[in-house]
Amino acid sequence: MNDIFEAIQKTAIRIKDAIDVKDIGYSQQENSSGETQLQLDLQCDLIIEEELSKVSSVHTIASEEKDKELLLHNDGEYFIAYDPLDGSSLVDVNLSVGSIFGIYKGAFGAQNMVASCYVVFGPRVELVFAQDKAKLYLLQAGEFEFVKEIRLNEKGKLNAPGGTQQNWEPYHKEMVDSFFAEGYRLRYSGGMVPDLHQILLKGGGLFSYPATSDKPEGKLRRLFEVFPFAFVYEAAGGEAINGKENLMSLGHSHIHDTSPCFFGSKYEIARVRDVYSKQG
Ligand code: AHM
Ligand code: MG
Numbered sequence: 001m002n003d004i005f006e007a008i009q010k011t012a013i014r015i016k017d018a019i020d021v022k023d024i025g026y027s028q029q030e031n032s033s034g035e036t037q038l039q040l041d042l043q044c045d046l047i048i049e050e051e052l053s054k055v056s057s058v059h060t061i062a063s064e065e066k067d068k069e070l071l072l073h074n075d076g077e078y079f080i081a082y083d084p085l086d087g088s089s090l091v092d093v094n095l096s097v098g099s100i101f102g103i104y105k106g107a108f109g110a111q112n113m114v115a116s117c118y119v120v121f122g123p124r125v126e127l128v129f130a131q132d133k134a135k136l137y138l139l140q141a142g143e144f145e146f147v148k149e150i151r152l153n154e155k156g157k158l159n160a161p162g163g164t165q166q167n168w169e170p171y172h173k174e175m176v177d178s179f180f181a182e183g184y185r186l187r188y189s190g191g192m193v194p195d196l197h198q199i200l201l202k203g204g205g206l207f208s209y210p211a212t213s214d215k216p217e218g219k220l221r222r223l224f225e226v227f228p229f230a231f232v233y234e235a236a237g238g239e240a241i242n243g244k245e246n247l248m249s250l251g252h253s254h255i256h257d258t259s260p261c262f263f264g265s266k267y268e269i270a271r272v273r274d275v276y277s278k279q280g
Contacts, residue, residue: 098193156204204265
């Protein structure tokens with residue numbers, strides 16, 4: 001597992017460089033020497049593929065940018081699903097973005113997850129790696145240094161409601177409003193990595209991406225986004241559900257399957273469970 005953690009750190013340093021030097025992320029754009037530029041998220045995908053290819057314990061990878069899984073080492077035991085640059089359109093407006101990694105043993109699937117990791121590319125580069133605990137690291141002078149263990153409070157103050165409000169169910173809107181009525185503050189950038197990171201570091205709150213009329217299965221992908229963050233939130237003492245069930249108890253039938261999802265501290269998730277349990 002340490003070799004995987006080290007490889008992820010290398011990808012983070014290379015992705016940070018790619019974000020910094022890249023002509024702003026439009027695909028098929030020509031650079032100053034007339035070469036076609038690779039879209040930034042595809043470039044990040046290749047960086048991760050290249051670094052994980054060097055780790056013999058990695059059996060197979062699946063990327064949000066690839067249609068199919070890719071076998072790397074027949075003798076490896078780990079299956080890694082990653083989103084190379086989540087929220088990549090936010091790079092163009094200079095907001096934070098992130099990479100997400102779910103590390104599974106033996107096969108992809110929430111029940112097989114053994115570790116999870118994400119990297120936030122903001123004013124600073126921070127990395128959270130979760131096994132039994134969620135640990136925060138900060139990139140300083142080319143090295144990731146351990147900062148602290150992350151623990152959520154029982155109750156937070158932030159509310160990050162995803163999806164288009166027009167397409168929310170009325171009971172979902174009522175629930176979101178009930179938190180605002182209680183003093184919760186809106187914090188939503190449109191990047192799940194910085195939005196979920198903020199809730200984790202500020203002690204708690206709720207991030208939701210519900211089923212909507214246009215996206216009945218939600219938007220966020222189980223293997224690359226939903227399960228990895230569910231694992232981190234549970235390791236930090238929070239909870240993660242799809243409305244009724246724990247996200248980590250869900251299956252998947254395709255690597256790109258999505259799910260409605262709610263991540264938060266215990267108080268907020270209890271309310272979500274209560275509201276959603278009353279729906280059919
Ligand atoms: P992406 O994988 O295409 O970048 O989309 C994922 C992003 C998440 O980071 C974010 O939480 C969500 O899409 C925002 O969606 P919306 O604008 O519908 O709220
Ligand atoms: Mg994504």
